[in-house]
Amino acid sequence: MSTQSVVTAIRVLEAVSDNQPAGLSELSREVDVPKATVLRMLRTLGELGWVAQSEAQAGKWVLTNHAFAVASRGSSGSVIRDAAMGPLNALQLDTTETVHLAVPDRGYMLIIERLDTPHVLRAFLPLGSRLPMHASSTGIAYLSAADDAFVDEYLAGQLEALTPQTVVDAAQLRVMIADTRARGYSINEQGLSTGITSIGVPLLGSGGVAAGSISISGPSSRIVPAKYQEYGEAAAGTALEISRALGAFSTKAY
Structure with missing residues (x-):
């Protein structure tokens, strides 16, 4: 060939x-x-x-399944998944909402693990889904931990609106990223899917470098503003545990 x-x-x-x-x-x-x-x-x-x-x-x-298995073996994603599974299980049981684990993939966040809620009405993203960073809580969370050069390059690109609530203005996104850094978690209200709200937190790898992110997702009727801080702090604690397992001995605030 x-x-x-x-x-x-x-x-x-x-x-x-x-x-x-x-x-x-x-x-x-x-x-x-x-x-x-x-x-x-x-x-x-x-x-x-x-x-x-x-x-x-x-x-x-x-x-x-062969394609997924080959892609997973030996990848940084499999290392992150191994470190994350225990803490993510605890987070899912604590919140009873769907929990996602994502890693960066050329301007997208790739969903590599999902722990489902027992609720009938739920957020659902198939494994392998690629989510635009600006439209997802995992993406905004990742951008909040990424270096400025990466953020500048991403925001200079074409930003597609997936729902009427998707933020595509670069200046607004910079504010969202700064807010995420300040509070320790991102909030995405229906920016990826209508009727779904998500809370995201970045994961850090060796040397404190952005390695991925996790999210808590569910219907906006259940994940209401009164839940944001509770879920954000729970996700931040989980992310810190995972990041420590990945060797991120950093003083970076979550």
Whole structure:
């Protein structure tokens, strides 16, 4: 396989990940190559166990469990997940709301773990979801711990509105980031999904460098302003425990 074919195959794989379940026409537009080429790449990736046709939607393609397993092994995400699982379980039991664990992925936050609430009405993000940083509590939390150069570069890019409440003004986002740093947790009221409110806190890795974030998410009817401080402080305590396990011996205030 030529270098260009490898590049195209990887782009197709990424397009499936971003749009799954994804159809042939959609993938062809996404990677800007002919359908015949995309189909050939899909068949090759399918033979290798990376993608498969969706059982629920004919003609659509999805990533396989093999793809997720390979991506997880040896990654920084797996180290963070290992350190986080115990504290996150305790946080979920304490709050009874959905808890997410996310790591940065090229301007997005990648959901690598989710602990579900027993409530029927709940926040739900599939594992592997990529959330725009400006539109998510995990993203704003991460930006609050990131260095200024990273924040400047991110805010200079195109900021898409996912709901009517998504903040896309760079100046407003800077205020949100500063507020998050000051109080120790982010608050996202329906900026990612209508009817869902989330509280986020950053995770620090070795040397106090931003490594990821966690969030408590649920219906806005349950996560009301009176709960923000309680949940924010609970998430901050959990994040501090995880960060210590990751080697972040920092005096940075949560």
